[in-house]
Amino acid sequence: MAEIHNPGAVAEDTAVLAENSLLGKTALITGGSRGIGFAAAKQMGELGAKIILVAQDPSRLEKALEELEKNSLVSQGYAVDLASAEAIAALAEKLKDTEINILVNSAGVMSEKTAKTLRTENAEWHRVLDINLNAPFFMVKHFVPQMVERREGRIINVSACLGRFSGPGTSGGLAPYRIAKAGLNALTKNLSAELGSGKRGVLVDVVCPGHCQTDMGGPSAPRTAAEGAETITWLAAREVNETTKSGHLWEDRAIVPW
Numbered sequence: 001m002a003e004i005h006n007p008g009a010v011a012e013d014t015a016v017l018a019e020n021s022l023l024g025k026t027a028l029i030t031g032g033s034r035g036i037g038f039a040a041a042k043q044m045g046e047l048g049a050k051i052i053l054v055a056q057d058p059s060r061l062e063k064a065l066e067e068l069e070k071n072s073l074v075s076q077g078y079a080v081d082l083a084s085a086e087a088i089a090a091l092a093e094k095l096k097d098t099e100i101n102i103l104v105n106s107a108g109v110m111s112e113k114t115a116k117t118l119r120t121e122n123a124e125w126h127r128v129l130d131i132n133l134n135a136p137f138f139m140v141k142h143f144v145p146q147m148v149e150r151r152e153g154r155i156i157n158v159s160a161c162l163g164r165f166s167g168p169g170t171s172g173g174l175a176p177y178r179i180a181k182a183g184l185n186a187l188t189k190n191l192s193a194e195l196g197s198g199k200r201g202v203l204v205d206v207v208c209p210g211h212c213q214t215d216m217g218g219p220s221a222p223r224t225a226a227e228g229a230e231t232i233t234w235l236a237a238r239e240v241n242e243t244t245k246s247g248h249l250w251e252d253r254a255i256v257p258w
């Protein structure tokens, strides 16, 4: 997978996150059973957050929960097919009495290699858009109103450099994936503007994790899943003040162009 990096981009904050900085917080993480979502879950759990994992495959989910438990991290999980708006609504119903402080939309699927626009079957278009764009929208619709009401919350969407207009986002191929990620970037910026760009307590951001060693990224990717998750965790745990920037695309704790 082609990736671009921004050697000129300067990290906003290079400090190590404070121990227990997420104590008392609950993080709901889609795609939390493996890869970058699982790495983010582990990192946030280590900072004190209670973790709620959402993934599709019950056995992989169980394995992820066991791993968190082995590390003494507090967690629970739900097997949900995020392609189904009804299943997401049912999850929201189950969690209606749970205060969610952090929502991470990390679940994702890659396009077929042959998915140039004119060769993309309708079913493939829907498969990729459902998980990479529609599911984050439904998760936001169900779990963000409570954050708005409390004037407190963080939403972190996991995008890709392949969705960037300033990068390889529009250079052709993998059409459903690139277009879904460009849409996820647009959803982030639009929602952030609607919520006062962080001024009303709810921060909405999107991350480019870089090419990572996961089932999606393959074993020869240059970064670990933990490295890909680090900016997600930082966005969840960073301290907020009047100069805090929100509503951006981030890579390695730096704002990068859309």
Ligand SMILES: NC(=O)c1ccc[n+]([C@@H]2O[C@H](COP(=O)([O-])OP(=O)(O)OC[C@H]3O[C@@H](n4cnc5c(N)ncnc54)[C@H](OP(=O)(O)O)[C@@H]3O)[C@@H](O)[C@H]2O)c1
Pocket (backbone or CB within 6 Å): 001, 030, 031, 032, 033, 034, 035, 036, 037, 054, 055, 056, 057, 058, 060, 061, 080, 081, 082, 083, 105, 106, 107, 108, 109, 131, 158, 159, 160, 161, 208, 209, 210, 211, 212, 213, 214, 215, 216, 217, 218, 221
């Ligand atoms: N890895 C990279 O190099 C890279 C680069 C740029 C961006 N990203 C983005 O980073 C995010 C995480 O990628 P990753 O590499 O960690 O992927 P991954 O290892 O393939 O994991 C994908 C996760 O998404 C979940 N998922 C997929 N379809 C689902 C469905 N229908 N319902 C519920 N959960 C579903 C999987 O759950 P199950 O285990 O149940 O299937 C799994 O937890 C994605 O959004 C991806 O586009 C990755």
